[in-house]
Amino acid sequence: MKSLLSALLLLVAVVQAFAQTPAIFGTVQSNSDKTPLPGANVVLSRTTDSFQTATVTDTEGRFRFERVAKGQYKVEINYLGFEKFSRSFQVQDGPVNLGALQLQDASTAIKEVQIVGRAPLGEQKGDTSQFNAKAFKTAPDASAEDLVTKMPGVTIQDGKVQAQGEDVKQVMIDGKRYTGEDVSSAMRNISSDMVESVQVFDGQSDRAAFSGFDDGNRVKTINFITKKEARQGYTGKASAGYGTDERYMVGAALNYFNNSRRITVTGLTNNINMFDFSVGETPGGGMRGRRGGWGRSNPTGIINTNTFSLNYNDMWGKKVEVSGNYTYSNRDIVNDQYVFRDYVNSDTTYVENSNNRSKEDNHRFNFRLQYNMNENNRLLVTPSITLQQSNDFVQRYANTVAGADTLTRSLNSTAADKTTLNISNNILYSHRFGDSGRILTADLNTSYSSTDGDTYQLQNTDNLVNPARDLYRNQYVSQDNDNFAWSGNLDYSQRLGENSRLQLEYNIGNQNNDADRRTYDFVESTGTFADLIAPLSNTFQSDYLSQRVGPSYQYKTENTSLQFGARYQYATLESDNEYPKPYSLKRSFSNVLPSLEYEYKFSRSQNLRINFRTNTDVPSVGQLQQVLDISNPLQLATGNPDLNQAYQNRLNLRYRNFNAETNRVFFMGVFGTMTQNYIANSVYTNGTVPVALPEGYELQPGARFSRPVNLDGYWSVRSFMNYGQPLNFISSNFNVFAGVGYTRIPGMINDQVNYANTTNFGGGLNISSNISEKVDFNVSTHSNYNIVDNTRNQAGNQSNNYFTQSTSLRYNWTLWKGLVYRTELNHQYNGGLSAGVDKSFLLWNMSIGKKVFKNQQGEISLSVNDLLQQNVSIQRNIASDYVEDVQSSVLQRFFMLTFSYNLRKFNGGEAPATEEQRGNWGGPRRN
Known part of the structure; x- marks a missing residue:
């Protein structure tokens, strides 16, 4: 134990010698009603060279980039149904809080797409597959389980919901975990018309999310992001x-x-x-x-x-x-x-x-x-x-x-x-x-x-x-x-x-x-x-x-x-x-x-x-x-x-x-x-x-x-x-x-x-x-x-x-x-x-x-x-x-x-205030 403690103290002394670099963080919101936008894609680029990194917002619309060197940067944000957002800024010695970044509603453009063709299924963000619920039509009394089984890669085998060949073992609603053991029951208790989008990913353990280091304990997870109007009632x-x-x-x-x-x-x-x-x-x-x-x-x-x-x-x-x-x-x-x-x-x-x-x-x-x-x-x-x-x-x-x-x-x-x-x-x-x-x-x-x-x-x-x-x-x-x-x-x-x-x-x-x-x-x-x-x-x-x-x-x-x-x-x-x-x-x-x-x-x-x-x-x-x-x-x-x-x-x-x-x-x-x-x-x-x-x-x-x-x-x-x-x-x-x-x-x-x-x-x-x-x-x-x-x-x-x-x-x-x-x-x-x-x-x-x-x-x-x-x-x-x-x-x-x-x-409602479920203190999740 003494040798272990000595090694730990030596490690702390060595790593202190490395220079500290600031962080960049902010929140993405809708301009019309100021609600947070979870799952938005945020790209950070340095204008002086080819450096670029990306992350996605959590269920409160928050994002964060660690270990950012000094220089001139540009942040770009893309979110389904909203206009593309861009802003340039300077990074110096301290952290940069970009505040609330508000995206303009692109409803007119979406209506045009709905008239001439089919709504997009969704997109792939790193290891997260995000699907647009509007692209899948279900019966009026259908459940979220009926909805997800229409999506690519999701099936029911032997009575269990599977995604990408693995049993789904965790269900989340707006980033909050459904605390229970029966994931099928959780999905049947959400009506399909409440869902805005569906995310499928390999969920990390709590310990990995807290520490920023993957411990390999992943479970197939489905996260239902609900519509704003379905968050009260x-x-x-x-x-x-x-x-x-x-x-x-x-x-x-x-x-x-x-x-x-x-x-x-x-x-x-x-x-x-x-x-x-x-x-x-x-x-x-x-x-x-x-x-x-x-x-x-x-x-x-x-x-x-x-x-x-x-x-x-x-x-x-x-x-x-x-x-x-x-x-x-x-x-x-x-x-x-x-x-x-x-x-x-x-x-x-x-x-x-x-x-x-x-x-x-x-x-x-x-x-x-x-x-x-x-x-x-x-x-x-x-x-x-x-x-x-x-x-x-x-x-x-x-x-x-x-x-x-x-x-x-x-x-x-x-x-x-x-x-x-x-x-x-x-x-x-x-x-x-x-x-x-x-x-x-x-x-x-x-x-x-x-x-x-x-x-x-x-x-x-x-x-x-x-x-x-x-x-x-x-x-x-x-x-x-x-x-x-x-x-x-x-x-x-x-x-x-x-x-x-x-x-x-x-x-x-x-x-x-x-x-x-x-x-x-x-x-x-x-x-x-x-x-x-x-x-x-x-x-x-x-x-x-x-x-x-x-x-x-x-x-x-x-x-x-x-x-x-x-x-x-x-x-x-x-x-x-x-x-x-x-x-x-x-x-x-x-x-x-x-x-x-x-x-x-x-x-x-x-x-x-x-x-x-x-x-x-x-x-x-x-x-x-x-x-x-x-x-x-x-x-x-x-x-x-x-x-x-x-x-x-x-x-x-x-x-x-x-x-x-x-x-x-x-x-x-x-x-x-x-x-x-x-x-x-x-x-x-x-x-x-x-x-x-x-x-x-x-x-x-x-x-x-x-x-x-x-x-x-x-x-x-x-x-x-x-x-x-x-x-x-x-x-x-x-x-x-x-x-x-x-x-x-x-x-x-x-x-x-x-x-x-x-x-x-x-x-x-x-x-x-x-x-x-x-x-x-x-x-x-x-x-x-x-x-x-x-x-x-x-x-x-x-x-x-x-x-x-x-x-x-x-x-x-x-x-x-x-x-x-x-x-x-x-x-x-x-x-x-x-x-x-x-x-x-x-x-x-x-x-x-x-x-x-x-x-x-x-x-x-x-x-x-x-x-x-x-x-x-x-x-x-x-x-x-x-x-x-x-x-x-x-x-x-x-x-x-x-x-x-x-x-x-x-009755409508605001986006629920939840802690970042998939955040990583060790650095941005590169999706």
């Missing part, structure tokens, strides 16, 4: 429906807007597999096909849901920005599944039929407070609390089959009650030393989790090869896990010159786990579970301490941005076991973690970004616990206390090109991962296992024993390409996308290494209407062909290649005086799946509705979900030692009569 919707088979749905959503204050309240009760309700809801609740929620990309089973959610965003004064979300959800799920598993290097298959019943109660709370003390100090606090209670009952009938012979039959019943509590908090502070170019950033993360559960297991296993080895068990499992973790990070960065910066980072973190799992046999004489089974019990404590230190260097010019660094990480892992036998472990790890960020701007509309990162992954408590898991007697499993941490390398490449003159968009991405010491699965099928099994727990015929091990050789690479342009002859937008991927997963089968290799070829197209508000359609198709190869497939005749194709049509048509017809068709074709699994289906939903009341605020509709009664759910899973197909029960045909009422009132 409210929108809402309430619906109630009842249908055949006693299907019902009652829901309401209300959005209140008052400039920076935004409140969203939603509530829902239903038994038609809806997880949320929004102002963009469609009649009957099923017109969106198979929708996900809270991590369920494809909801399966019959699900009753009662939920309530409150989302809040506001400015407390001029310096404190807050947002919060509370969600309560109660679910009752009935789900039956069929599993067919084909093992590698074996003629044995595993077949399972299960009945699953579960009840869940969830409370989730997230809060975010950002305090902008002054221009040089910022504080961010983000606490989160989750409480979940669940009751699960599973009845599983399974057997192993070799050829035409059944080896083992098993009937298991499991009842489990579990309570899980998660509490976390992050405190992030950043200080900028005036205009010196020095920034200090510190953050502290803490988290606590607790799991308390009781499980009752009743097992009856018939050994058809040797009936003397039939098994019957009646057991109780008590589990109590506690985890506490904390980490602290300190970053110091310093400007070295006009275009370069240096940062030194130190991180220290600790994870402490305390796990207690005890298994008891039922004692007939006492009628209680009193006989402790030591081999199936495990008391485990572990402590993982890691420290990381290293420098990063950043260099930026007009067209180039380069950042590279390296961290040295040293970690220790200590653990102690009481059951099944006393055992102590102490291990240390040391790694060098390099990183690289490179961006090159070919022009204003096209750029290339390359990102390389390394990180380590410590084994979980469950993977380290050497306790025998017999919840499925045909698939025994245990942990491995000798596991090492995994070392991962990630390389991403992205190229973007947006031609604003032709409205053509092109995106290409390549994403690769390679892992050393990958935590793989080692499987034993021949009756021999690497650990001593307790008496009476030997493998049944056809059963498998598995445990995690470290193996090298995991790697995955995939590419994605998207091209989009308008089709003027049918007033529609056209998108075509394609990708190739390869994944190699190592594993072991009977102590021999096996690699599961999967090659994927995919592609598709999407056509969305831009005709009028009365005719709205979207046609898309997406195909995937997968080649599956296992190196230990000695038989050579097992083919697990499969083909899937998903085609969908959504069509809304306002026929006459508020009479609305809606239909949605989703066709799924599956080729190459296992016997007994449905190959394909057509999901057809439709509704006919009539608008009523003044301004057509109400609607009465009759809808049918799954008209042809073909809906199914199929998923293929590929592991290192098997390929399996899982078919789950789903909701099928029902009719529903629904009444909906819409609320809408806008």
Whole structure:
């Protein structure tokens, strides 16, 4: 620590020798109403040479240029719908405040464009794609989700919104983050006619935004910039429906807007597999096909849901920005599944039929407070609390089959009650030393989790090869896990010159786990579970301490941005076991973690970004616990206390090109991962296992024993390409996308290494209407062909290649005086799946509705979900030692009569006063 402090002081002394240069800043506003203009392009040029740099304004219309040398300069500002602005000025010793720069409205010119041609889609600004909402026509009651899926590069895959080949994980409204976990719900709670423009970009972490150095933690983000007139008022919707088979749905959503204050309240009760309700809801609740929620990309089973959610965003004064979300959800799920598993290097298959019943109660709370003390100090606090209670009952009938012979039959019943509590908090502070170019950033993360559960297991296993080895068990499992973790990070960065910066980072973190799992046999004489089974019990404590230190260097010019660094990480892992036998472990790890960020701007509309990162992954408590898991007697499993941490390398490449003159968009991405010491699965099928099994727990015929091990050789690479342009002859937008991927997963089968290799070829197209508000359609198709190869497939005749194709049509048509017809068709074709699994289906939903009341605020509709009664759910899973197909029960045909009422009132308003979400104290963002 002393040497580290000395190095830091030496670094400060050295960098102080560099000359300090002033900053240039200001605000861009509309001349007509003085509202800030977010996303305006600001170009700074030196009139005496060719120097030029650029940035974009934040959500308050602010911009800032750091490290500007003395001289004569000119600033030029471009913003869609406004006249070009230009001003010249002199830079001397001190900072230059250009004040409020007001742009003249170019409404006359825009009207001329609207008469003779099509509104421009938008433009590319560095790594930000900005789209003009006026260029996309949607139905009057459409949501922002309907709007963005018309835009180039944005699709819905498996119920999730994707942009440029990646899942959208963050939604912002006027630069403010929507505090919640369901991004689709956030987009459905914004009506499309409220949106002025849409920005798609890779959002940085809070720490990177505060420090000015990219830490590689980026998430695909969509930011909706609303119209000025939609920033005060409210929108809402309430619906109630009842249908055949006693299907019902009652829901309401209300959005209140008052400039920076935004409140969203939603509530829902239903038994038609809806997880949320929004102002963009469609009649009957099923017109969106198979929708996900809270991590369920494809909801399966019959699900009753009662939920309530409150989302809040506001400015407390001029310096404190807050947002919060509370969600309560109660679910009752009935789900039956069929599993067919084909093992590698074996003629044995595993077949399972299960009945699953579960009840869940969830409370989730997230809060975010950002305090902008002054221009040089910022504080961010983000606490989160989750409480979940669940009751699960599973009845599983399974057997192993070799050829035409059944080896083992098993009937298991499991009842489990579990309570899980998660509490976390992050405190992030950043200080900028005036205009010196020095920034200090510190953050502290803490988290606590607790799991308390009781499980009752009743097992009856018939050994058809040797009936003397039939098994019957009646057991109780008590589990109590506690985890506490904390980490602290300190970053110091310093400007070295006009275009370069240096940062030194130190991180220290600790994870402490305390796990207690005890298994008891039922004692007939006492009628209680009193006989402790030591081999199936495990008391485990572990402590993982890691420290990381290293420098990063950043260099930026007009067209180039380069950042590279390296961290040295040293970690220790200590653990102690009481059951099944006393055992102590102490291990240390040391790694060098390099990183690289490179961006090159070919022009204003096209750029290339390359990102390389390394990180380590410590084994979980469950993977380290050497306790025998017999919840499925045909698939025994245990942990491995000798596991090492995994070392991962990630390389991403992205190229973007947006031609604003032709409205053509092109995106290409390549994403690769390679892992050393990958935590793989080692499987034993021949009756021999690497650990001593307790008496009476030997493998049944056809059963498998598995445990995690470290193996090298995991790697995955995939590419994605998207091209989009308008089709003027049918007033529609056209998108075509394609990708190739390869994944190699190592594993072991009977102590021999096996690699599961999967090659994927995919592609598709999407056509969305831009005709009028009365005719709205979207046609898309997406195909995937997968080649599956296992190196230990000695038989050579097992083919697990499969083909899937998903085609969908959504069509809304306002026929006459508020009479609305809606239909949605989703066709799924599956080729190459296992016997007994449905190959394909057509999901057809439709509704006919009539608008009523003044301004057509109400609607009465009759809808049918799954008209042809073909809906199914199929998923293929590929592991290192098997390929399996899982078919789950789903909701099928029902009719529903629904009444909906819409609320809408806008009073206009000013642009919300928000802190710069994508700002960079280390220098301007060169877009």
